[in-house]
Amino acid sequence: PNAASKALELLIDELIEARQERSRFDCIIRNNAFVDELTQLSNRTHFLNQLEAEISDADAHIGAVLLIYLRGMDDVNYQYARSEGDAILQQSADVLKQYTRRNIDVNLARYSGDSFALLMPLSTLNEAEDTAAGVLKLLERINLPEVAEAADFGYIGIAGYQYGDNAHVEIEQAEESCRIAQSQ
Numbered sequence: 001p002n003a004a005s006k007a008l009e010l011l012i013d014e015l016i017e018a019r020q021e022r023s024r025f026d027c028i029i030r031n032n033a034f035v036d037e038l039t040q041l042s043n044r045t046h047f048l049n050q051l052e053a054e055i056s057d058a059d060a061h062i063g064a065v066l067l068i069y070l071r072g073m074d075d076v077n078y079q080y081a082r083s084e085g086d087a088i089l090q091q092s093a094d095v096l097k098q099y100t101r102r103n104i105d106v107n108l109a110r111y112s113g114d115s116f117a118l119l120m121p122l123s124t125l126n127e128a129e130d131t132a133a134g135v136l137k138l139l140e141r142i143n144l145p146e147v148a149e150a151a152d153f154g155y156i157g158i159a160g161y162q163y164g165d166n167a168h169v170e171i172e173q174a175e176e177s178c179r180i181a182q183s184q
Helices: 001-034 044-056 073-080 082-102 124-140 167-183
Strands: 063-068 105-110 115-121 152-161
Touching: 001 063, 044 063, 044 105, 044 115, 044 152, 044 167, 063 124, 073 082, 073 115, 082 105, 082 115, 082 124, 115 124, 124 152, 152 167
Parallel strands: none
Antiparallel strands: 063 115, 063 152, 105 115
16 A cells, blocks of 8 residues: 555656646747737737727726837838848837836737737827827837838827727727828
8 A cells, every 4th residue: 555655646746747837838838829929029819809808898998009000111121131120120119118118008019010009998099199199209219221211101090999899890990090091
């Protein structure tokens, strides 16, 4: 019985250790699955999950989504190589991170290859517009190659939401608002 007891204790210890290792591995996978590798920001999937959670929170009431599109990134990548485009994206992410550090309620994500998104819980459309103006000023500080014109570089679309809205509809409204901003 002693030998069997020791063998069972050893197996239980190994099982506990294996579970802990699996748990650590699962955490690493989950954390990296929702992070953009280049900018180290949340990715689109994580942003959409946050937006859905925010919209379904009855205490949140209102908020805004800002979609920031960097026009001309394809031209930069084509003329100067992808590394130059990646450097501009990293600079843009750093500028946006600086902004969000001052506003801890704001959630920042890389939404797609050449766009970022801000989720602003408990914000009005006026506050979102003020934020957009501030973000555009910060983006103007980025050194751009000749192919990307500073005056035609950043565009922001804004959509307000309230409790119970559809997250996908809000994203579509922000995208449409961004297209309208580009055409103006």
